[in-house]
Amino acid sequence: MLARHYIGESWKHGLLIIGALIVLIPFYMMVSMSLKSQQEIQSISGGLVGAQEIQTFPVCTKHGYTEEVCTMRPYKYNFWFAFKKAPIPRYLMNGLIVTVSIFLIQVLIALPCSYALAKLRFKGREFVFSMVLFCLLIPVHAIALPLYVMLAKAGLVDTYAALIIPWTISVFGIFLMRQFFMTVPDELIDAARMDGMGEYSIVWKVMLPVAIPALLAFAIFSVVAHWNDYFWPRIVITGNRDLFTPPLGIREFRGGIDSDEFGPMMASIVTVTVPLIVAFIIAQKRFVEGITMTGMK
């Protein structure tokens, strides 16, 4: 019986390990290329990290740096040159500005609305809620073109506003919070009213703290989605490098697959991808929760 159990386990592990290896291939490729020298990349040699021999990099000297500056180990060169070639901190900063503003505005709009839908009685409440349910059907990417036309007519192309405005309303957020507030006992709100609190302070001083777990899940969902989003920034940011979000930056590094050095390019891609992946590995449980709450009932 026990032996049969172990055999049963081991074929599962076999399958899962093959699956895991396939899943990891591009990650391996990405990390490995960001560490190795151009010759090693082109001859597919050197395994994961390459030989790391100290050498002088010709592309670097061509950019006007002295030979002394351009002599170092490949992994160091790749990351150093990536930061020299493109304003990577700027891209990361833009990513942060955009994702954080989107999340804050979403909460500012959604939290009072969901509180009203869950706990206040007013005329037209059912209608507003069914409107929310209908809007849940509309993916913003699908209506990107008319939104773009509207923003272009308003002269907002190539601004932070264009990156943020379409995402300010999260119907999903309203829906999620409303479901959450439905479970909050009315006594809590009544007690707050007895203490003389107005509806505004109830929203921000009573409901907000109560909603922290749901908000955290929503924050992760929102930040991940907008940090990784490429389609929308690609449309509304046409040339201004100062507004590039991380994916647009990546897109620019790619340049020509035939001409450029691959090491620094992959180093910049690793730099942009790593923050989210590290955050995910640290707070795995919360991430999985946050992302899977998307529309669960």
Add this chain to the structure above:
Amino acid sequence: MHYSKAHIWFVWPAIILMIVILILPIFLAGGISFTNYNLGNSSFEWVGMENYEKMFSRKTYTKMIIATATYVLIVVPASVIIGLAAAVMLNSLRFGADIYKTIFFLPVMATLLAMAIAWEFTLHPTLGIINSFLADGCGGIREFILGFHWLPWVGSEDSWYSVACANNMDFPYWLKDKKTAIWTICFIGIWQAFGFNMVLYLAGLTSIPRELYHAAEMDGAHSTWEQFKLVTWPMLGPTTLFVVTITTIRSFQVFDTIEILTKGGPSKTTYVMMYAIFEKAIMQNITSIGAAITVVFIVFIILLTFFQRYVIEKRVHY
């Protein structure tokens, strides 16, 4: 419940934004699709159904529908089945499940655009490790397994692997060949999506009461497969429906991998709808055609979701 005027300030910002950002654009797209409007032109004319007629008569758009349908019909079932299989397997493991879960979820988290570039190099005919791995395996066990030599009816002339080995390592140019491009894009889509489905299924599995399995065993369902058929699969019905819908909607919107890897080519075999909207309306500035595609796209998605809700109401209630 409480009477107050506060709701006006609570609800109206959301209502206005919903109307302006989500509902108005649909009508705007509908309106533009009946004109010859281009962004930048000051005037336009109503052209009736002309844009739609173009869409349904020209070959490009037939290819667009075929590419989109192929992608959705491959990626959705495959990523759902693989996600379910992974979840069921992980659920029955005694150790190591967390590590696999982390690894399988990585592609969901990672910036898809970055991963598309990583795949581009992985699949590159001369720089990529896939083709060098295949070339190293000529004549060995890899050729036997991946070339399907273990199937009795596959001889060395029929096996794609052996043919490539014999022709001076002529392995596929995965993304550049019109025979393989769409399948490669589908593969990357499955790679990216299945971890998400797996996590949803894992959540679904934990809500199945243990007693049901005991009851099934009493009724004579002893094998794992019988128990799966009798208990697990029906109990996962609502999860499956949700997973299928959300994967379908996401697959319809595939864009990042296409723009980076194939640009809709070779010969429009990967010309999916989102990319078509982008290319026509943004790159070539033919706003009206883009709007017509947008309308068809939205109709697809709304029909699909209504269908899902209908099925939920009618069928999957316990």
